[in-house]
Amino acid sequence: MPDSGPIFERITLIGVGLIGSSIARAVRAKGAARTIVATARSAKTRERVRELKIADQVAETNAAAVKNADLVIVSIPVGASGEVAKEIASSLKAGAIVSDAGSVKSAVIKEMAPHLPKNVHFVPAHPVAGTEFSGPDAGFAELFENRWCILTPPAGTEQTAVERLKLFWETIGANVEVMDAEHHDLVLAITSHLPHLIAYNIVGTAADLETHTRSEVIKFSAGGFRDFTRIAASDPTMWRDIFLHNRDAVLEILSRFNKDLDALVNAIKAGDGQTLFDTFTRTRAIRKSIIEVGQDTAEPDFGRRQGTGEEVAIPRPYASD
């Protein structure tokens, strides 16, 4: 944390959903910028941001919002980012850093970069953090604590701009990694996009069941299904855009997934218990690694409180394995 004051004089947040509103809250909590300007496409969201008082100013348009900003972060469904770049291009201050928070990076670069003037620094970013909730009320200042933020500066980006954005994200709690946009898109296809596709799909399959069975699925969801429904409750517009804009990487990972699934299914059909056992044993090690690097809680069932209104204390270490 710099004692030397805020990292940016004036930052502008375009889009104030879960991510944008969490950035606003975190920036204020950490003093990472002197002035926070926010804007959103809908009048309702802008009004809500005013009520929540999470920004110093709320602007009516994207172009007005970015005036004099030192950092602009676009946190909207990725399909809309090209249009926003076009809208703000002529209002950006020379030397400003323009960034985003999209879950897909190659497509965002392709869609935003051509519109941006040469005298700004374009440093795309993806904070790997979130919940299944959406909108300005869903954000919280701690969202990025101990989470990763991946920067994917295009070739030729000025290193000082990358360093400054890195310091910004570190100041609001994140760990920062810099990588190539294509590599980002492949890694995230595995860690995020395919899991969401699968979760949406399995919940969709259940939604299509006839009414009686569907109500039983809801009733007996504690056997594993309910976890998928949390992921499948994520924002539909955001996820529509992710799949449309990271198509190739998602399809590539999906084909590996299908090949592996065929092998598991063949083992089930053949009564090959050893293959099943071996697969199910290997996967446990990945879970342990994730807990060891601090990317998930070690508490059983995520430390989840049962849906009874009561809090049930279930702290326990890994047992017997």
Add this chain to the structure above:
Amino acid sequence: MPDSGPIFERITLIGVGLIGSSIARAVRAKGAARTIVATARSAKTRERVRELKIADQVAETNAAAVKNADLVIVSIPVGASGEVAKEIASSLKAGAIVSDAGSVKSAVIKEMAPHLPKNVHFVPAHPVAGTEFSGPDAGFAELFENRWCILTPPAGTEQTAVERLKLFWETIGANVEVMDAEHHDLVLAITSHLPHLIAYNIVGTAADLETHTRSEVIKFSAGGFRDFTRIAASDPTMWRDIFLHNRDAVLEILSRFNKDLDALVNAIKAGDGQTLFDTFTRTRAIRKSIIEVGQDTAEPDFGRRQGTGEEVAIPRPYASD
């Protein structure tokens, strides 16, 4: 809760893992039986159960354990249940209720029923509850609170025995539903078995990646993947047996899942955003229903504390939808 004293004089738990040890703890907490006898296949587990003092007696063999028991609950991987039925058959008390806690019911009935004497009541059961942890240390008395326990008595089972087992499960916190074993196996194939197969598979796909990418997957797992790793950390022996013993229902549900996935993939390939948006919107309703019926917490991210050792407070209602 009956004021009239314990429901069973003497209950025997064969298998003292997560489920068996939770039953032991819940029975003692609620006074549901006067005497709890436990046994386990391994000497190490029996010793641990003695140390934990969660049973009144620890028996060395299954046959010895069931002597004079009014209720016997077999909580072991379902593949071993036929063998256990054979071992205990000649030691069971006339009029005893024999039950289990297996996640598959048709196969358990097929494997246990032929060995059991005519003068006992066989009432198979499946408490739909658990965590990703295993072993006697993983259990806790509240595991069954507000969870469902499904009873699947074969045709001709005496109703009084079913009612008594129902009262037992209700006493230790569960809601009870009675259904046909085949129907149970189909519903659980959707709510539990397919989700586990998919989770094991996707984590397995990640485990097969080359070392560098795998470490990135672990690092950036907060985007969704980490949820799957929790499920894929479940007990390998238990799950091997479930897939081998509920093969037909799992394959039936899997074929529906694959058909739906093909449709989603075709929408991605065709750039058909509307189909994606519609699917992702429908699935949100299922999540809400699950929370409404109290089968999951409404807190974002399961109320999960980030893996930092700190507790991060993030209570918030469903926002903006």
